[in-house]
Each structure stands twice: as structure tokens, then as C-alpha cells.
Amino acid sequence: MSVSISGDGSLTGIDQGLNVVGVLTASGGFSGNLTGTVNSSGIATFTSGIVVSAGTTAAPSISPTGDSNTGIFFPSADTIAFGEGGVEALRVNSSGNVGINSTIPSDLLDVGGTGSFGIGRADSNNYNIRVRAGTSGLSRFIAADTSDAGYLDYDHSSDSWIARTAGTERVRIDSSGRVLTPYQPAFKAYGGTFSPGSVISFTNTSVNVGSHYSTSTGRFTAPVSGNYLITASMFVSTTGSTQINIRKNNSTGTLELKANTNEGAYNAISGSCVVTLSVGDYITMFADSGSVLMGEQFTFLSGYLIG
Numbered sequence: 566m567s568v569s570i571s572g573d574g575s576l577t578g579i580d581q582g583l584n585v586v587g588v589l590t591a592s593g594g595f596s597g598n599l600t601g602t603v604n605s606s607g608i609a610t611f612t613s614g615i616v617v618s619a620g621t622t623a624a625p626s627i628s629p630t631g632d633s634n635t636g637i638f639f640p641s642a643d644t645i646a647f648g649e650g651g652v653e654a655l656r657v658n659s660s661g662n663v664g665i666n667s668t669i670p671s672d673l674l675d676v677g678g679t680g681s682f683g684i685g686r687a688d689s690n691n692y693n694i695r696v697r698a699g700t701s702g703l704s705r706f707i708a709a710d711t712s713d714a715g716y717l718d719y720d721h722s723s724d725s726w727i728a729r730t731a732g733t734e735r736v737r738i739d740s741s742g743r744v745l746t747p748y749q750p751a752f753k754a755y756g757g758t759f760s761p762g763s764v765i766s767f768t769n770t771s772v773n774v775g776s777h778y779s780t781s782t783g784r785f786t787a788p789v790s791g792n793y794l795i796t797a798s799m800f801v802s803t804t805g806s807t808q809i810n811i812r813k814n815n816s817t818g819t820l821e822l823k824a825n826t827n828e829g830a831y832n833a834i835s836g837s838c839v840v841t842l843s844v845g846d847y848i849t850m851f852a853d854s855g856s857v858l859m860g861e862q863f864t865f866l867s868g869y870l871i872g
Contacts (some may be wrong), residue, residue: 662674748775754773793839793868797866811850
């Protein structure tokens with residue numbers, strides 16, 4: 566059945582209800598119950614709202630003509646979703662969280678998928694991404710996982726960028742542009758005895774970040790692969806030839822630094838070199854001959870990771 570209505574009045578049916586099965590084309594006003602297809606060429610006003618079926622991803626409850634798998638549907642209570650081509654593209658859940666390619670948004674904005682996304686200019690100041698400070702005075706970017714232990718902070722109180730892993734500060738760029746790396750491997754070892762023909766096991770450390778220098782073995786063991794700056798110094802206490810060398814993995818074939826003096830007593834000599842180490846490689850200071858003073862200000866071995 567097809568019914569056409571024209572005019573500017575209201576149409577009422579039996580007992581104030583109009584029941585039409587088929588196609589209804591109306592121009593003007595009407596009230597009642599409709600089952601079928603309603604075509605309106607003007608503005609349709611529904612004072613009591615519209616109730617539709619929940620719909621599905623493949624068949625949204627609200628969709629445009631000729632594109633039945635694209636539109637709005639309601640996958641669960643208090644949840645709105647938007648589908649495109651039969652695939653859910655965006656969802657607002659009952660907590661007000663927005664998920665893009667994510668059906669379980671756990672944050673205010675949760676972007677799923679393996680690709681990247683960009684955020685365009687947010688305001689007249691040409692900000693691309695703008696995160697305001699939270700209650701702790703930090704603007705925080707989190708690499709979300711089960712522990713949320715990796716994140717980048719901007720500390721507004723000190724104007725510093727802070728990078729954290731495992732919940733601990735690893736790198737800081739302060740307000741003067743200085744890069745601070747408190748966990749960068751570094752050491753300075755001194756003290757003990759000088760015994761020609763053996764590795765010097767320095768018994769003390771004034772710096773030993775990460776405890777990678779062992780006072781029992783006399784070794785600095787590389788915790789990560791990279792280039793290390795190694796420095797050695799000695800102060801000769803007797804006349805005659807005194808000689809030390811820095812070895813990689815205690816091999817005479819990998820001498821990294823060799824120093825000697827024949828100038829007599831009370832002469833100082835020092836040197837440094839860059840050594841490439843793999844994880845587990847180690848550096849030792851070997852005493853070839855002579856005698857030196859072993860105080861911290863006289864004879865020591867030090868080094869740190871360059872990068």
C-alpha cells in the first residue's frame with residue numbers, strides 16, 4: 566500500500582493512531598505508528614525522539630541510502646559505535662572513552678592498530694599535540710602496557726623533559742638544555758697494591774654506576790655494547806722503568822693503552838683511549854714493571870659509556 570498526504574494540517578488515524586504498512590510519502594504533519602519506509606523531502610521533527618534497533622557492524626541501525634553497512638549502531642548499553650564498510654571505526658563507551666580502531670577503550674582516547682596517526686593544528690598557536698599539566702604538574706605521555714611503566718614527562722615546575730623506563734628516570738633534559746643520564750655506566754677505581762706481572766685489582770671505587778667494576782677481579786665489564794672512554798693514570802714512586810697497559814679481555818693482543826716512564830721517581834703519566842666493547846667484554850689495568858703510589862690522586866683507572 567502507498568499513501569500520499571499533502572497539506573499543512575496534521576493527520577490522525579483511528580483512535581489517534583495511524584498504522585501504515587508499505588511506503589508513506591507525507592508533506593505536512595501527521596501522528597501515528599508507521600511500519601515500513603518513510604520518505605520525507607523536508608525537515609522531520611520528532612518531539613519525543615526516535616527509537617531504533619541496536620543494529621550491528623554489518624547493518625547499522627542508522628545508515629545512508631545505498632550504503633547499508635556504513636552508519637551508527639549501538640553494540641551495548643550506553644555505547645555508540647560508528648561503522649564504515651562493515652568494519653567498526655570508532656566507539657564511545659559508557660565511560661565516555663573514545664576508541665578509534667579499539668572496541669575496548671580504556672583511556673579518554675584509545676587509538677588501536679599497528680599504524681601511526683597524526684593530530685593536526687589544535688589552535689592558532691600552531692600546536693600539533695597539546696597535553697595540559699595534570700595534578701602533579703606533569704604532562705605525561707605513556708607507552709601503555711600492563712604496568713604503564715614507560716613514559717615521557719614534561720615537568721612544568723622545572724621546565725624539564727624526563728624519560729622513564731620501569732618507572733625510573735633514565736634521561737632528563739633540563740631547562741638549560743643539558744642532557745642528564747644518571748644510569749649511564751661509569752666508574753673510577755683506585756687503591757690496593759701494585760704487583761708487577763699481574764692485573765691491578767683496585768680495592769676502592771669513588772664512582773661505580775651500576776656496579777660494573779669489580780674490586781675483587783679488577784675488571785670493568787661492559788653491561789651494554791658501545792664505545793667507552795677509558796682513562797688510566799699512575800704516579801711513579803721509584804727510579805727505573807715503570808710500565809702499565811690497559812687490556813681488553815686481558816689479552817696482550819688487544820692492548821688499548823700502554824704507558825711507561827724512565828724519568829726516575831715522582832713522575833706522573835696518564836692516557837686515555839676509546840674502546841669498542843660488546844656485552845660481557847671487560848677492561849683491566851695490567852702492571853708490567855716498576856712501582857707506583859696507589860692513592861686515588863696518584864694511580865687510578867676510570868671510564869664511562871660514550872654511546
